[in-house]
Amino acid sequence: MTIEQSDRVSSVRSQPGQAVWKAATGFITRKPLGAAGVVIIFTMIIMAVATPLITSHDPVEWNLTDKLEAPSLTHWLGTDEMGRDLWSRILMGARVSLLIGFASVAFGSTFGGVLGIASGWYGGKFDQVVQRIMDALMSIPGIILALAITASLGQSLFNIILAVGIVQIPRANRVVRSQVLAVKESQYVEGARAIGASNLRIMTSHITPQCVAPWLIIATSALGIAILTEAQLSFLGLGVQQPEPSWGGMLSGSARDYFVLAPWMAIWPGVGLSLAVYGFNLFGDAVRDVLDPRLRGT
Amino acid sequence: MQQYIARRLLFGLLTAILVSLMVFALMRIAPGDVAQMIALDASGGEASSITEETLQQIRESLGLDDALHIQYIKWVRDFATGNWGESFFTGRSVFSEFKTKFPVTLELVILSQILAVLLGIPAGIIMALKQDSRLDYIVRILSLAGLSVPSFWSATLLLVGGAYFLGWNPRLGYVSFFDNPIENLGQFIWPALMLGYISAATKARMMRSTMLEVLRQDYIRTAHAKGLAAFVVTARHALKNAFIPVVTVIGITTALALGGSVVMERIFTLPGIGNYILDGMLRRDFPVVQSLVLVLATSVIMVNLLVDLSYGWLDPRVRFQ
Numbered sequence: 001m002t003i004e005q006s007d008r009v010s011s012v013r014s015q016p017g018q019a020v021w022k023a024a025t026g027f028i029t030r031k032p033l034g035a036a037g038v039v040i041i042f043t044m045i046i047m048a049v050a051t052p053l054i055t056s057h058d059p060v061e062w063n064l065t066d067k068l069e070a071p072s073l074t075h076w077l078g079t080d081e082m083g084r085d086l087w088s089r090i091l092m093g094a095r096v097s098l099l100i101g102f103a104s105v106a107f108g109s110t111f112g113g114v115l116g117i118a119s120g121w122y123g124g125k126f127d128q129v130v131q132r133i134m135d136a137l138m139s140i141p142g143i144i145l146a147l148a149i150t151a152s153l154g155q156s157l158f159n160i161i162l163a164v165g166i167v168q169i170p171r172a173n174r175v176v177r178s179q180v181l182a183v184k185e186s187q188y189v190e191g192a193r194a195i196g197a198s199n200l201r202i203m204t205s206h207i208t209p210q211c212v213a214p215w216l217i218i219a220t221s222a223l224g225i226a227i228l229t230e231a232q233l234s235f236l237g238l239g240v241q242q243p244e245p246s247w248g249g250m251l252s253g254s255a256r257d258y259f260v261l262a263p264w265m266a267i268w269p270g271v272g273l274s275l276a277v278y279g280f281n282l283f284g285d286a287v288r289d290v291l292d293p294r295l296r297g298t
Numbered sequence: 299m300q301q302y303i304a305r306r307l308l309f310g311l312l313t314a315i316l317v318s319l320m321v322f323a324l325m326r327i328a329p330g331d332v333a334q335m336i337a338l339d340a341s342g343g344e345a346s347s348i349t350e351e352t353l354q355q356i357r358e359s360l361g362l363d364d365a366l367h368i369q370y371i372k373w374v375r376d377f378a379t380g381n382w383g384e385s386f387f388t389g390r391s392v393f394s395e396f397k398t399k400f401p402v403t404l405e406l407v408i409l410s411q412i413l414a415v416l417l418g419i420p421a422g423i424i425m426a427l428k429q430d431s432r433l434d435y436i437v438r439i440l441s442l443a444g445l446s447v448p449s450f451w452s453a454t455l456l457l458v459g460g461a462y463f464l465g466w467n468p469r470l471g472y473v474s475f476f477d478n479p480i481e482n483l484g485q486f487i488w489p490a491l492m493l494g495y496i497s498a499a500t501k502a503r504m505m506r507s508t509m510l511e512v513l514r515q516d517y518i519r520t521a522h523a524k525g526l527a528a529f530v531v532t533a534r535h536a537l538k539n540a541f542i543p544v545v546t547v548i549g550i551t552t553a554l555a556l557g558g559s560v561v562m563e564r565i566f567t568l569p570g571i572g573n574y575i576l577d578g579m580l581r582r583d584f585p586v587v588q589s590l591v592l593v594l595a596t597s598v599i600m601v602n603l604l605v606d607l608s609y610g611w612l613d614p615r616v617r618f619q
Contacts, residue, residue, distance in 0.1 A: 132309070132312055132313060132316055133316060135309070135312075135313040135316070136313050136316035136317045136320060136595070137320075138553075138598075139313055139314075139317055139553070139595040139596075139598045139599045139602070140317060140320075140321075140591060140594065140595045140598070141553045141554065141556045141557030141594060141598065142553070142554070142557055143557035143558070143560060143561070144556070144557050144560065144575065144591060144594060147560070147575075147576070147579050148321070148324055148579060148587060148591060149324065151328075151579035151580070151582065151587070152324050152325060152327065152328040152582075153327070153328065153329070154329060224445070224446065228448055231448055231450075232448070232450060232561055235450050235561070236560065236561065236564060236576060237580060238579060238580065248448075248450075251450065251451055251454060255454070256454055256457075256458055259458040259459075259462065260458075260462055266454060266455060266458065267455075269451075270447075270448065270451035270452075270454075270455070273448055273451065274443075274446050274447045274448065274451070277445075277446040277447075277448070278442065278443070278446035278447075281442055281445055281446050282442070285442070
């Protein structure tokens with residue numbers, strides 16, 4: 001190592017902020033589409049959080065004098081058949097979608113992943129039982145499983161998150177489990193066992209770190225699917241209930257009936273939904289490319 | 299091989315039994331009294347006129363007062379013999395309704411999967427062969443859009459937009475393929491295309507990545523080196539191996555298409571299983587929901603079984619394990 005190089009290394013080390021900045025610009029230049037996804041997601045999160053600041057209209061209250069108005073300066077995206085401002089309803093819909101998306105992935109993919117670590121590590125009968133349950137869960141089409149859960153348990157926010165989350169369990173489980181099966185045979189796990197580490201210790205400090213990358217790939221790709229599933233549930237009438245705004249719910253029924261008079265009612269929620277899912281998919285693809293060395297450059 | 303088939307069949311049966319347990323449990327933990335709902339439905343919404351006696355009568359006639367395990371055993375036994383019970387609300391036999399509605403869903407799913415293969419596989423091959431070209435980027439963006447734009451939105455826009463701008467008449471009555479094939483296809487092509495586009499996107503992306511992987515193998519370089527035409531290398535050497543992982547996702551895309559048919563049948567008012575099951579769910583019509591979910595899951599299990607078997611046939615490495 002020359003003196004110049006060591007200088008550079010130490011200067012980077014002394015300013016951690018610079019290193020983060022470098023990594024960020026590196027990500028943008030190498031994965032421009034992924035970066036675009038991040039921008040979309042962050043914009044949506046900020047808008048969803050700051051909803052009260054960027055709109056003064058109530059998203060739920062009726063205002064029949066203003067019904068079916070075209071987009072204008074007072075109502076940026078127009079109004080619906082009850083005179084409700086679509087811009088504020090879209091923003092509230094973003095809140096619901098993002099909340100259900102993140103919460104269901106946090107529950108479903110995490111639960112599936114932890115179960116995958118345990119069943120991969122212990123193997124044997126426990127693994128057999130878990131895997132057959134995963135087979136069963138996977139054989140019911142996802143949207144039908146989610147519909148059946150909310151139809152049976154009721155359509156509270158918690159139940160919707162539960163329903164959308166359960167659908168994601170098997171995939172996270174399978175991916176993490178196969179990683180565990182590969183890592184299990186490695187020498188350092190054998191070493192850990194030889195010095196008397198407990199099962200719990202090996203799983204948490206030796207196996208889990210190796211499973212983070214494949215798990216992240218699954219979890220980020222699950223975000224878009226989760227948001228789509230929620231929208232479908234609400235569209236079909238078994239998700240978020242009216243008059244609470246949700247993108248899927250806004251597209252059902254009245255949006256179709258009033259299409260000739262007010263096409264914007266059927267357009268904006270779909271645009272919001274597509275953009276959100278597209279953003280998550282772009283981001284998920286970039287995460288997969290970066291974390292999965294086998295696919296790097298493809 | 300025979301042992302392998304027997305093992306897979308056994309697993310399939312086990313999975314179906316687990317599904318039946320799950321669905322049964324899900325329908326029983328539902329809060330609220332079904333008898334109450336039926337009585338309310340029958341009395342026209344007058345809650346005050348419902349007596350405890352009528353409730354008890356309803357429970358008895360539906361077998362809801364039996365112990366849970368007896369209810370389950372009865373259901374599974376009846377299910378296996380084609381007696382799937384009657385709808386709580388219409389009183390019609392679930393099995394005979396299923397027989398008239400299943401062809402609709404089957405046609406929709408098969409048509410959508412044919413379209414998906416016709417669109418998705420060539421798109422994937424083109425993307426891999428022309429990697430990083432402008433064409434690759436365009437097709438990639440289109441295929442990612444297929445996964446992002448919700449089909450129920452594009453289908454709604456297509457339907458209302460078509461009615462408004464092109465003067466389409468939404469055909470409300472369903473026409474059987476055997477009565478009038480042309481009108482039938484005119485009815486099915488749009489929902490099938492909407493449904494197929496999602497599957498096509500999945501297949502195209504899968505095809506692209508496996509094809510790229512295969513194209514880098516040594517035997518492909520060998521084929522090129524011995525002077526084979528580029529087309530022959532692609533068609534005879536690369537495609538064969540690239541297809542294997544794509545075949546395995548057919549099980550997944552079939553399950554997806556079956557789920558998606560609920561939405562498409564709803565939007566295009568097709569009298570299929572999806573519409574039927576959704577009505578059942580909205581009304582908590584348990585006999586309809588539990589039997590149909592089990593049937594759909596069983597069909598997915600069978601498709602997966604066929605995929606597994608064809609996998610063994612396509613890839614000798616699997617066959618000899």
